[in-house]
Amino acid sequence: MGLPDELIYPAPKRAGWAARLVGKKPRPLPPLAEEYLLRNEFFEARLDPTTGALRGVYTYGRRGPRCAQQLALRMPSAVGPKGISPDTEQNYTIMAADRIQVLSAGPVLGEIEVQGRLMTHQGQLAARFRQIFRCRRADPILEILIHLEPLLEPEPDPWNSYYACRFAWADQTAELFRSVHQISCRSEADRLETPWFVDLRTERERITLLLGGLPYHRRIGVHKLDTLLIVRGETARWFRVGIGVDLKHPMPAAWDFLAPPMLIPLRPMAIPVGTPLHQHLPSPQQVPAHQHSPGHQQAPSYQQAPSYQQVPSHQQVPSSQQRHFHRQASSNLAHQQAMSNQEALGIPAPAAGWFFHLNVRNVLATAWESIVEDGWVRGFRVRLVETEGRATTAQLRSLRRVASAALVDFTGKHCQDLAVEEDKILIPVRAYQYLQVEARYA
Numbered sequence: 328m329g330l331p332d333e334l335i336y337p338a339p340k341r342a343g344w345a346a347r348l349v350g351k352k353p354r355p356l357p358p359l360a361e362e363y364l365l366r367n368e369f370f371e372a373r374l375d376p377t378t379g380a381l382r383g384v385y386t387y388g389r390r391g392p393r394c395a396q397q398l399a400l401r402m403p404s405a406v407g408p409k410g411i412s413p414d415t416e417q418n419y420t421i422m423a424a425d426r427i428q429v430l431s432a433g434p435v436l437g438e439i440e441v442q443g444r445l446m447t448h449q450g451q452l453a454a455r456f457r458q459i460f461r462c463r464r465a466d467p468i469l470e471i472l473i474h475l476e477p478l479l480e481p482e483p484d485p486w487n488s489y490y491a492c493r494f495a496w497a498d499q500t501a502e503l504f505r506s507v508h509q510i511s512c513r514s515e516a517d518r519l520e521t522p523w524f525v526d527l528r529t530e531r532e533r534i535t536l537l538l539g540g541l542p543y544h545r546r547i548g549v550h551k552l553d554t555l556l557i558v559r560g561e562t563a564r565w566f567r568v569g570i571g572v573d574l575k576h577p578m579p580a581a582w583d584f585l586a587p588p589m590l591i592p593l594r595p596m597a598i599p600v601g602t603p604l605h606q607h608l609p610s611p612q613q614v615p616a617h618q619h620s621p622g623h624q625q626a627p628s629y630q631q632a633p634s635y636q637q638v639p640s641h642q643q644v645p646s647s648q649q650r651h652f653h654r655q656a657s658s659n660l661a662h663q664q665a666m667s668n669q670e671a672l673g674i675p676a677p678a679a680g681w682f683f684h685l686n687v688r689n690v691l692a693t694a695w696e697s698i699v700e701d702g703w704v705r706g707f708r709v710r711l712v713e714t715e716g717r718a719t720t721a722q723l724r725s726l727r728r729v730a731s732a733a734l735v736d737f738t739g740k741h742c743q744d745l746a747v748e749e750d751k752i753l754i755p756v757r758a759y760q761y762l763q764v765e766a767r768y769a
Contacts, residue, residue, distance in 0.1 A: 359437025360429045365460055367437070369467040370572045372460060379424030379441035379458065384469060384534075384570055394527075394534045394570055395495045396471065397422055400445055400453045401553065402481060402488045419493075420445040420453045430459070437462045453479040454490065467574060468537065468584070473556065473566040481559045486518065486545060490557035492568055494536055499550045501527040501534075509578060509691060510714045510759050519544040523581040525552060526574075535577045537569035537584040576688040578714040683707075684724040689715040690756055698765065706767040708735075716758045723752045725766065732766040739765075 359365060365372040371385045373392075383392025399419040423444045430438040438461050445454040459472040475490055482488035505514045506523035519525070520543060525536040536552070538544075543555040556566050574580045685692060691712050698706040706729075711721065732745040732752045745764065746753040752766060 356434065359433040359435075359462060359464065360431060360439050362429065363427065363439075365437050365439060365462045365469070367462050367464055367466065370462075370469065372462065372469050374427065374439065374441065374460070375424070376427065377424060378422035379427060379443045380422050381460070381471075384572065386532075386572060391497055393497055393532070393572070396570070397493050398445060398456050398458070398473065398475070398490070399493055400447075400477070400479060400481070400490050402479065417448065420447055422446075422456075433464070435464050447479075451479070453477070467572045468580070469570045469572075471568050471570070473568070475557060475564055475566075477557060481557065483559055485543075485555070485558035488558070489553070489555045491545075491553040491555055492541075492566065493547075494552045494554070494570075496527050496534055496550050498527075498529050498532075501529050501550070503527060503546070504577075506578060506581065509693065509712050511578060511716070517546045519546065519552075523585070524577045526577045533571075533573050533575075533577075535571035535574045535580065537571055537581050539567040539569065540585055541566065541568065576715070578691055579688055582691065680726070682726050683709075685711075686722040686724075687719050689713060689717055689719065690721045698767070704768075706765065708763065708765050710761070710763045711754070711756065712761045713756045713759055718758050719756055721754045721756050723754060723764070725750045725752070725768075728769040730767045730769040732764060735763050735765050737763055 357366065359367060363374045363376050365374075369386070371387075373382045373385065374380070375382045378397065380397035381395055384394045385392055399422070401419050403418040423446055424441055425444065426440075426442040428440055430440050438459060441456075441458045441460070443456055444452055445456060447453055455476040455478075457474040461470040461472070462468075471492075473492060477490060481490065503514055504511050504526040505519055505521040506512075507521065509523065511526060522538060522540045522542040524538060525544065527534045527536070536554075538554060541554050541556070545553045545555065547553055554568065557563070569584050571577070571580055683692075683695075691714055692709055693712055694710040696708040697704045698708055707725070709723070713719070728750050729747050729752055732747050733741055734743040734745060734754075735741055747766075752764065754762075754764060756762065
């Protein structure tokens, strides 16, 4: 699939006076996807035409692949020969591609779909798979959607028999970091539990594996990692992972990859001026059970990016998630009431806007809550965590002028006053600190 004509500028055969006046015409932009190849400004991803696996992620100006990926079933007793090492490649199935096609070549999204089979060394069909590789313009992340249809069930031992998304990296000296309670920690363990990311670091380069909520991983040797997809009893069949190239801040990238930003329409709501907000809020018991349980999603089509799984109706949502929904609804209705008040005063609603802004990427906001008194929003409460072990002073900006702000503990007890400048709050943050801030509007 080619690019639109307006993006293609073929070089002139002979330079004329017009070319000398305006300079050379820009080169045509290459397509984001071609046969067995995805590319953008940050990397090239090459697929193996025989197996359909990701042969390698390459960066410009550097030789050799930096990371590879494939799917496999690990089941030593049924797949591999007897009497061999449990970590040898003979214990894994082999990928065989049946169809590779380009779904989109750009100019914004490049997408390639691979359909194939997982075969044992004895020629037995273990599973059918589909993988969709996606890259976007100006985005250093390669997204991989995975669908598995297993025919062979894994053995009862979940750490020794499983369907996995396997990663391998070229530099065996790379140090492995993982997320622990949303902070980045170095790890040498063989069995890892981390739903956010695994970061592979050298002195000059980084490869970040964005795990999309998949929590369990097994390290094989010094340069391979198995991310467990299906063990015995697992019902999910759609999965989503990503490979980030030279991401400076892996935790915010993993957060955005797992939970995309929420868009709130800026339109006034019919709330009478002066009406308390609690009259328009749903009770926690009215929260639908399927709205707040992260996990895997059964994707209806390949064009959607599955990142969540709907919870069966017989399961109950924990009360903490219901309270989070209630707080979120309170914040949204407070904003809508403020806009309704502006409409009453003849102030037009804006076309776009923002609520809060944090100026440092190593500090992450994990929870927001409006402070509502007598049905009116008087301020907000936010929890912050420093994720990379670097002390800093964060600057938090609000949509309204701030009268006062303070650090409080998680019981609400006052700890320390914070400096305030108009709509800015200056917050000193220590390495790996988890803190809570309360602010009052002017």
